Amino acid sequence: MKNLMEHMGVEPGRLQFSWISSAEATKFVDVVKQVTEKVKELGPNEKFIKKTVKVA
Amino acid sequence: MMKIINIDKQKWAGGVESLSKSYRLFGPVKDVDCHNFKELKQGEQPDLSYGNTKLSPKSVVFPPSEAMFTYSLDESNPEHHILKDVPKDYSPRAVLGMRPCDAKAVSLVRMNFDTPEYRDPYWMDAYEATTFVGLACENPCASCFCTSTGCGPYNEEGLDVLLVDNGNAYIAKALTEKGEKLLASGGFTDAGDASAVDAKKAAAEAKITAKIETDKLSEKVIMDLYDAPFWHDVAFACINCCTCTYACPTCWCFDIQDENKGCEGVRMRNWDSCMTPLFTMHGSGHNPRDKKHQRVRQRFMHKLKYFVDKYQKGIMCVGCGRCVQQCPVNLDIRTVSKTMNDYVAKS
Amino acid sequence: MQNPYKAYPVRIDSIDVATEDKSLRTFTFVFLNPEDEQKFAYESGQFAELSIPGKGEIPIGIASSPTEKGFVRFTVFRTGLVTNHLHNMKVGDIMGVRGPLGHPYPLKDLEGKNIVIIGAGFAFTTLRSTIVYMLNPENRSRFGKIDVIYGARNPGMILYKDELTAWEQRDDINMHITVDGTDDPSWKYHTGFVPTITEKVAPQADDNTYAIMCGPPMMLKFTKPVLDKLGYKHENIILSLENRMKCGIGICGRCNIGKELICKDGPVFTLAQLKHMPEEDT
Amino acid sequence: MDAYITKIKAISERLLKDGTVEAVIGFREGTLPTMSEPCFIKRSDDVKDLVWNANCRINLANYLTNRKEKIAIVAKGCDSRNIVNHIIENKIKRDQLFIIGVPCKGMNDKDTGALQDNCATCTHRNPVIYDELAGDLVEEQTGVDKYADVKKVEAMTTDEKWAFFNNLYASCTRCYACRNACPLCYCPTCFVDESKPQWVGKGEDPIDVRTYHFLRAYHCAGRCTDCGSCEAACPQNIKVRQLTKKLEKDCAELFGWEAGLTLDKRPPLDTFSIDDPNDFIK
Numbered sequence A: 001m002k003n004l005m006e007h008m009g010v011e012p013g014r015l016q017f018s019w020i021s022s023a024e025a026t027k028f029v030d031v032v033k034q035v036t037e038k039v040k041e042l043g044p045n046e047k048f049i050k051k052t053v054k055v056a
Numbered sequence B: 001m002m003k004i005i006n007i008d009k010q011k012w013a014g015g016v017e018s019l020s021k022s023y024r025l026f027g028p029v030k031d032v033d034c035h036n037f038k039e040l041k042q043g044e045q046p047d048l049s050y051g052n053t054k055l056s057p058k059s060v061v062f063p064p065s066e067a068m069f070t071y072s073l074d075e076s077n078p079e080h081h082i083l084k085d086v087p088k089d090y091s092p093r094a095v096l097g098m099r100p101c102d103a104k105a106v107s108l109v110r111m112n113f114d115t116p117e118y119r120d121p122y123w124m125d126a127y128e129a130t131t132f133v134g135l136a137c138e139n140p141c142a143s144c145f146c147t148s149t150g151c152g153p154y155n156e157e158g159l160d161v162l163l164v165d166n167g168n169a170y171i172a173k174a175l176t177e178k179g180e181k182l183l184a185s186g187g188f189t190d191a192g193d194a195s196a197v198d199a200k201k202a203a204a205e206a207k208i209t210a211k212i213e214t215d216k217l218s219e220k221v222i223m224d225l226y227d228a229p230f231w232h233d234v235a236f237a238c239i240n241c242c243t244c245t246y247a248c249p250t251c252w253c254f255d256i257q258d259e260n261k262g263c264e265g266v267r268m269r270n271w272d273s274c275m276t277p278l279f280t281m282h283g284s285g286h287n288p289r290d291k292k293h294q295r296v297r298q299r300f301m302h303k304l305k306y307f308v309d310k311y312q313k314g315i316m317c318v319g320c321g322r323c324v325q326q327c328p329v330n331l332d333i334r335t336v337s338k339t340m341n342d343y344v345a346k347s
Numbered sequence C: 001m002q003n004p005y006k007a008y009p010v011r012i013d014s015i016d017v018a019t020e021d022k023s024l025r026t027f028t029f030v031f032l033n034p035e036d037e038q039k040f041a042y043e044s045g046q047f048a049e050l051s052i053p054g055k056g057e058i059p060i061g062i063a064s065s066p067t068e069k070g071f072v073r074f075t076v077f078r079t080g081l082v083t084n085h086l087h088n089m090k091v092g093d094i095m096g097v098r099g100p101l102g103h104p105y106p107l108k109d110l111e112g113k114n115i116v117i118i119g120a121g122f123a124f125t126t127l128r129s130t131i132v133y134m135l136n137p138e139n140r141s142r143f144g145k146i147d148v149i150y151g152a153r154n155p156g157m158i159l160y161k162d163e164l165t166a167w168e169q170r171d172d173i174n175m176h177i178t179v180d181g182t183d184d185p186s187w188k189y190h191t192g193f194v195p196t197i198t199e200k201v202a203p204q205a206d207d208n209t210y211a212i213m214c215g216p217p218m219m220l221k222f223t224k225p226v227l228d229k230l231g232y233k234h235e236n237i238i239l240s241l242e243n244r245m246k247c248g249i250g251i252c253g254r255c256n257i258g259k260e261l262i263c264k265d266g267p268v269f270t271l272a273q274l275k276h277m278p279e280e281d282t
Numbered sequence D: 001m002d003a004y005i006t007k008i009k010a011i012s013e014r015l016l017k018d019g020t021v022e023a024v025i026g027f028r029e030g031t032l033p034t035m036s037e038p039c040f041i042k043r044s045d046d047v048k049d050l051v052w053n054a055n056c057r058i059n060l061a062n063y064l065t066n067r068k069e070k071i072a073i074v075a076k077g078c079d080s081r082n083i084v085n086h087i088i089e090n091k092i093k094r095d096q097l098f099i100i101g102v103p104c105k106g107m108n109d110k111d112t113g114a115l116q117d118n119c120a121t122c123t124h125r126n127p128v129i130y131d132e133l134a135g136d137l138v139e140e141q142t143g144v145d146k147y148a149d150v151k152k153v154e155a156m157t158t159d160e161k162w163a164f165f166n167n168l169y170a171s172c173t174r175c176y177a178c179r180n181a182c183p184l185c186y187c188p189t190c191f192v193d194e195s196k197p198q199w200v201g202k203g204e205d206p207i208d209v210r211t212y213h214f215l216r217a218y219h220c221a222g223r224c225t226d227c228g229s230c231e232a233a234c235p236q237n238i239k240v241r242q243l244t245k246k247l248e249k250d251c252a253e254l255f256g257w258e259a260g261l262t263l264d265k266r267p268p269l270d271t272f273s274i275d276d277p278n279d280f281i282k
Helices: A002-008 A025-042 B009-022 B100-113 B121-129 B177-185 B197-206 B222-226 B231-235 B243-247 B292-311 B322-326 B333-342 C034-039 C081-087 C121-135 C161-169 C194-201 C217-230 D002-017 D044-049 D077-088 D148-154 D158-168 D177-181 D206-219 D229-233 D241-255
Strands: B003-008 B024-030 B035-039 B065-072 B093-098 B130-135 B161-166 B169-174 B254-261 B264-271 C008-017 C024-031 C047-052 C056-061 C072-077 C094-101 C114-120 C146-152 C174-179 C209-214 C237-240 C268-270 D023-029 D036-041 D071-075 D097-101
Touching: A002 D148, A002 D158, A002 D206, A002 D241, B003 B009, B003 B177, B009 B024, B009 B093, B009 B169, B009 B177, B093 B100, B100 B121, B100 B130, B121 B130, B130 B177, B161 B177, B161 B197, B169 B177, B222 B292, B231 B292, B243 B322, B254 C056, B292 B333, B322 B333, C008 C034, C024 C034, C024 C081, C024 C094, C047 C072, C047 C081, C056 C072, C056 C081, C056 C121, C072 C081, C072 C121, C114 C121, C114 C194, C121 C146, C121 C161, C121 C209, C146 C194, C161 C174, C174 C194, C194 C217, C209 C217, C217 C237, D002 D023, D002 D044, D002 D071, D002 D097, D023 D044, D036 D044, D071 D077, D077 D097, D148 D241, D158 D206, D177 D206, D177 D229, D206 D241, D229 D241
Parallel strands: B024 B093, B093 B130, B130 B161, C114 C146, C114 C209, C146 C174, C209 C237, D023 D071, D071 D097
Antiparallel strands: B003 B169, B024 B035, B065 B264, B161 B169, B254 B264, C008 C024, C008 C094, C024 C072, C047 C056, C047 C094, C237 C268, D023 D036
16 A cells, blocks of 8 residues: 555655554554654645646 | 638648637647647647547537536535536637548537527537637548548538648638638638649548448337347447547537535536446436446447437437547447348347 | 526425435425526426535426425435435525426326326325316316326325325315325225226226326336226326436436437326337346 | 467357357457457357457456356456456356466557567466467566566656656546456446545546546555556556556565466455565554
């Protein structure tokens, strides 16, 4: 999944996987922090925004 | 009165340049490996050396996706949920160098969009804004069969101007007032001579050897053809893609869809195709055409029988050969037409 | 000329649950611009596209009668994307109605004739419109005898109960109501399928008697032979059909049966016409 | 080729005559010099129509989905791999089939006449499963670089990749020929056709077009045999194999998997192994 997303031209880092048990609260916080930072760095994903239909 | 103008090829590009000041121009341009009709960019010239375009120029008046209305779903907007017209540009436009078969197709399709009861505003407004400049076909493809569809490489129906390539010049026949106006605004004013046209026309027609057999279709009974046993065999190879219907200059079916983005949305129409099961699927899930042979039958019956009976204007096919060439599994309308034409119901 | 794709804006004025299982609701709409009501002049048997911006459109038969002024009414079965959304809307919501579309029942040609109306299930809506129209004091004298055969799955699925009861009381219309089956001991009408009841109660055919039918395919299929048996000519049997539609005005190309477009050339056809049209299901 | 045709005809005739199968799926001559048409032959008299040539591009496994009768099918290497897929995915039973294997030296591109891209790097020209062969096995290609074009894209920057695929799909009309020619794409309702919910817009917007191609490719992960049916079917000559090939490459590198080679192993995406690569999980 990740490979093909990146292959297609989506920035690495937009899709991240993590395995966290419900008992691993600290890990969860850390991962969320990391993901947020990474995505903030990338900025908003404008590639997937549809432009309004052109006037014909 | 038909005016004949001589256009020296040296002056053609300059004329196109002048036309672009008063028209939005559409013409054949080379994509990666084929030609297609596109809106010409500033300074861009149509490439009139093309054989045939992959897609027909029907998109000039009937875009694959077209906005019809916009609306707001935001209840704080006093006009929420009320359809608003979309601003449209119906300033004069011109198609340069379309094939006579595609032009005839436009006039056939017009019968669908302009009826005594209803006038489709989008198609008709675009149509009326357009001047159709044809280019007679000198080198038809092997799969062309226009001469047996009531059309031909020099056919004038549906055109405002017909250009005939005559070596160093184009012989331009202005067929309508619209056509005359276009020629004038391109600065094409040299009087011409059409005497060479008939011989060239005969030569071009002689090059077309492929035929479609349709002479007995109108006498057939709809129910006989509908219940004929050959449809399963005809349809077997079909993969039910929309290639034939999208490539076809005479196919006009469309779907209407609402697309929302946040609280704003647009009601749009998109090309649709009788080849897909979704085309006729009822809200309840019932589908009167859920089997492949039913859909294939619909397509051919529509083109070769229903249309024939409904309008008495011949078949809904101009012989451009696109569906024959592009079909991934070689379903050939000429073969099917022959099968239908030859069919005699057992009594 | 008016854009035929543009719906008249309407406000939902009332919503009534029409059947016990709540699968049908009756919506009454009021035009936001009063002059649109004039433009929407319709006849019984026509339909309209109910247009919900953001969701889409659905073709629905008009259940109100042209004699009922100030509103337009539709009874809608909950089935697809748009109808599901419609069932969740509330009084006061704004949407659109586009039409009227299609040919009505040919009531003008039926003046002076006896009429048998045969309906079943939720296809009774345009028939309700027809009955209300004919029973209008100004119109009643223009028609001969009126018989109505109406069937539903069970008593809870009967539409327009109050009106049916009121019509029962009248002597200028013969009501024959039936249900497929019921365990309600107080049920005082017929029990049995529509074709069976039709055979029992429908008047014998003569040139002056016409049948108008609307209902599910199975009911139509089995009622046709009954009418044949009673001697009804196929020219005298009028049916209303339906199909998937988008434009409703004969342009988008999907609703055809043979060369006829259900939306524009129909939805009303005589059985004689249908004999020349393929049954799309084969 | 002629020897193949004679053999295919002889086998088919025998099977139909002795009742081993009810029908044969093969190719018959097309109406264009570069085309052959898939056909379904039920009578031994019609066996004469069967042909075999370098225009038999469409994967015939596509026509097997959910068939109930006993069938003989003409299968080149890739067709046979998709038959294996079909059997594994319960779309057809092995004992329903009589596979007429055709060793293959590649199909020609319908426009250029050159060997198709996927055939040029094919390493399974011989059928992997068959009941009888129509000719002697051919030598398999070795040492070909199957993924040269994928590697080229892999070397691009993110933005270059995005632009590359935008460009690639620019002429797509969403005719769905690629999906419909694909033997893997047999879902009763494809995700692009779903309305509740609607996953993808229906217009020509590049984002919707890309979403369609991208999601379709995923559904082929670990199943695609790179038969090239999609690319041969595309009327716009779009190189639609780019995404599926990337997945094929990943499957080979990560799981050592090539689709459709054996009936005895489950595909990597429906099994779990403790050794599955999991570096992407943090």
